Amino acid sequence: MTGQKDFSDTPVTDLDRAAAEEELGRLAALLAKANEDYHTRDAPELTDADYDALKRRNTRIEERFPDLKRADSPSDQVGAAPAEGFEKVTHSQRMMSLGNAFEDAEIADFDARIRRYLNLGPEDDLAYTAEPKIDGLSLSLRYEGGRLIRAATRGDGTTGENVTANARTISDIPEKLTGAPEVLEVRGEVYMSHADFAALNEGQEARGGKTFANPRNAAAGSLRQLDPAITRARPLKFFAYGWGELSEPLSASQRGALARLAELGFSTNPLTRRCAGPEEMLAQYREIEERRATLGYDIDGVVYKVDDLGLQGRLGFRSTTPRWALAHKFPAELAWTRLEKIEIQVGRTGALSPVARLTPVTVGGVVVSNATLHNEDYIAGRDATGAPIRGGRDIREGDWVQVYRAGDVIPKIADVDLDKRPAEAAPYDFPTVCPRCGSEAIREEGDAVRRCSGGLICPAQAVERLKHFVSRAAFDIEGLGAKQVEQFHTDGWIAEPADIFALPERYGAGMQQLKNREGWGEKSAQKLFDAIREKQRIPLNRLIFALGIRHVGEVAAADLARHYLSWGALVEALDTARPAERRHRAAEAAVTAERRAAAEEGRRAEITRTREAVWAEPPEVPQPARAAWEDLVGIDGIGATLAVSLVSAFAQTEERASIDRLAAYLEVEEAQRPATEGSPVAGKTVVFTGTLEKMTRAEAKARAEALGAKVSGSVSGKTDILVAGPGAGSKEKKARELEVEILDEDGWLSLIGPA
Incomplete structure (x- = not known):
């Protein structure tokens, strides 16, 4: 990750959209490598707590900015690709991961x-199971006619490795079952006890072989031996906790299904309990946590599941996790060390982010030398509202600081020991000019981050934008990564994206200037130029994302592409909407000024100068411009803030010229609306309003999207169906004016059919 902008210094609540977008890209790369290390190589470099912290921060950012979710989001990844050397197995039902919780x-x-999803009140019964979360290797066992026919690792959730011969050597895994369903997939965890792990390492060391870092690595490495005889010699165990494909149900409840698996001969965890609600769930968590050191095997938390399997079916799944289950992880560690220096990094959008350089210290099994300082307010000992944090204690170079690694990606500083503060330590003076280009660093009202105003003249911003342009979710040009971008920019070969596509023309003849450079040869140079030419044809959504416009993440780029379908239509819409965008900003500025004045004068009367009033004042916005603007902000996931950023970027003279120079090199593929065969609403835009009585809004949206519909938050001329429940107001009125088809909830359910 060297050279990549690091926004781990900023709390999720203080991230603006651009910083969040960059942070999500960094997290995707970190987590992809961690998954490969853990699931494929059985040699993790991150502790479980560190991995959870990375995943948790990614989830928090995606929850705060859902439109920035990446195509390669870690939230949509389960495990990693299967290793070479084993036959690949496609799971009949995907092996999912679990969402995590860290606080009570x-x-x-x-x-x-x-309860909200199921429309249950607090008085309605809702039971859960709670069981230890085993720290091992996930395994799926398929039985047909009572005989074990296949065992497969999780892999990436869809495809795993066939380890049947090895699984047959584990005593906890029955070869034959009596009274089992015709088809039964049992899922569980392969693990190794502490005593067996210690004995294995002693034997390995005595023979001069490889020793293992922990029981999980030992179990995973043992199960994935190409020689089953080696696996047989390793003391592996198996706990069953779930199932995949079934020809008939095991029970009506989670607890009953586990009891049935135990009757069939599988080991299930004896600490599994049925809990009536959160209080009993937390009580079981405390009991398991207290017994953790005496269990004789590794666990890293407690898993809660809705006990009623019928309710599990209604709740269903997100992309990679079930809605009906949650892993409550155990807390990570704290450590104290010296803060040697505070450094400022400058990102693609000009954000100045402070990083603490620390005297290296081990936290949770990993050596830490950097930590987040978030922003200037955090350093000064206050939050975004000015309220004190850490008791108002500021952070200074030379301080003895507490480093915390749970719940965030990169370690953060949680506290300061004032008793150990050096006498010469001075309050940190946060820079008001960019350390890279000397331009003024401005902090806008309401923004927690100070930003360089240098724009394209700032080398840090230019380089980071180019790195973003060639990132995996953008143009993803083979052979042109962050290192090469920095090199070519330093040498003056590329200053903007269009220059990348000019490289073959400028330097391709004979390739002398490139092939003679260190690290390059004729073949690698030719390969790079071929890759650049290949990427001159690009999908619309990738191009939009690659532009690096503030607030426009992968999800928003995909939404824009699906809505406008072509590059020409998008550009025309943004150009048309420009007068309305200026009017919108004027309206927002007027309302902000009115509120500020009211606050300063102590007036309590309601502010009457509304946005609509400003919109209505002359000069009138041309109707095409206003229609284009309303169409843009009406796209589900595209709010006014993102729309302003997008339209403004295309309206700025230098930025637009750069975009046009780039577009001249490209053939942009048109986007197609997704189609779901046989669905009556595939490709249609649906708006829900009012109160839904037979399903929650979340369930209704999930059903609609699963059928290929696009769910929008506002009614426009592009709306196909309005589903109106009791209490529908302005949206229903507008839909009638636009002659949009209006259905009540029963009509909607009749249209889409049963789940």
């Missing part, structure tokens, strides 16, 4: 989410 309050939130 999140368990009550989990219960509340489930």
Whole structure:
């Protein structure tokens, strides 16, 4: 990750959209490598707590900015690609991962989410199971006619490795079952006890062989031996906790299904309990946590599942996790060390982010030398509202600081020991000029981040934008990564994206200037130029994302592409919407000024100068411009802030010229609306309004999207169907004016059919 902009210094609540977008890209790369290390190589470099922290931060950012979710989001990844050397197995039902919780309050939130989704009140019974989360290797066992026919690792969730011969050597895995369903896929965890792990390492060391870092690595490495005889010699165990494909149900409840698996001969965890609600779930968590050191095997938390399997079916799944289950992880570690220096990094959008350089210290099994300092307010000991944090204690170079690694990606500084503060330590003076280009660094009202105003003249921003342009989710040009971008920019070969596509023309003849450079030869140079030419044909959504416009992430880029379908239509819409965008900004500025004045004068009367009033004042916005603007902000996931950023970028003279120079090199593929065969609403835009009585709004949206419909938050001329429940107001009125088809909830359910 060397050279990549690091926004781990900023709390999720203080990230603006651009910083969040960059941080999501960094997290995707970190987590992809961690998944490969853990699932494919059995040699993780991150501790479980560190991995959870990375995943948790990614999830928090995606929850705060759902439109920035990446195509390669870690939230949509399960495990990693299968290793070479084993036959690949496609799971009949995908092996999912679990969402994580770290605080007690999140368990009550989990219960509340489930109740909202199922439309259950607090008085309605809702039971869960709670069981230890085994730290091992996930395995799926397929039985047909009571005989074990295949065992497969999780892999990437869809495709795993065939380890049947090795699984047959594990005593906890029955070869034959009596009274089992005709088809039964049992899922569980392969693990190694502490005593067996210690004995294995002693034997390995005595023979001069490889020793293992922990029981999980030992179990994974043992199960994935190409020689089953080696696996047989390793003391592996197996706990069953779930199932995949079934020819008939095991039970009506989670607890009953586990009891049935135990009757069939599988080991299930004896600490599994049925809990009536969050209080009992947390009580079981505390009991398991207290017994953790005496269990004789590794666990890293407690898993909660809705006990009623019928309710599990209604709740269903997100992309990679079930809605009906949650892993409550155990806390990570704290450590104290010296803060040697505070450094400022400058990102693609000009954000100045402070990083703490630390005297190296081990936290949770990993050596830490950098930590996040978030922003200037955090350093000064206050939050975004000015309220004190850490008791108002500021952070200074030379301080003895507490480093915390749970719940965030990169370690952060949690506290300061004032008793150890050096006498010469001075308050940190946050820069008001960019350390890279000397331009003024401005902090806009309401923004937690200070930004360089240098724009394209700032080398840090230019380089980071170019890195973003060639990133995996953007143009993804083979042979042109962050290192090469920095090299070519330093040498003056590329200053903007269009220059990349000019490289073959400028330097391709004979390739002398490139092939004679260190690290390059004739073949690698030719390969790079071929890759650049190949990427001159690009899907519309990738081009939009690659532009690096503030607030426009992968999801928003995909939404824009699906809506406008072609590059020409998008550009025309943005150009048309420009007068309305200026009017929108004027309206927002007027309302902000009115509110500020009211606050300063102590007036309590309601502010009457509304946005609509400003919109209505002369000069009138041309109707095509206003229609284009309303169409843009009406796209589900495209709010006014993103729209302003997008339209403004295309309206700025230098930026637009750069975009036009780039577009001249490209053949942009048109996007196609997704089609779901046989669906009556595939490709249609649906708006829900009012109160839904037979399903929650979340369930209704999930059903619609699963059928290929696009769910929008506002009614426009592009709306196909309005589903109006009791209490529908302005949206229903507008839909009638636009002659949009209006259905009540029963009509909607009749249209889409049963789930």
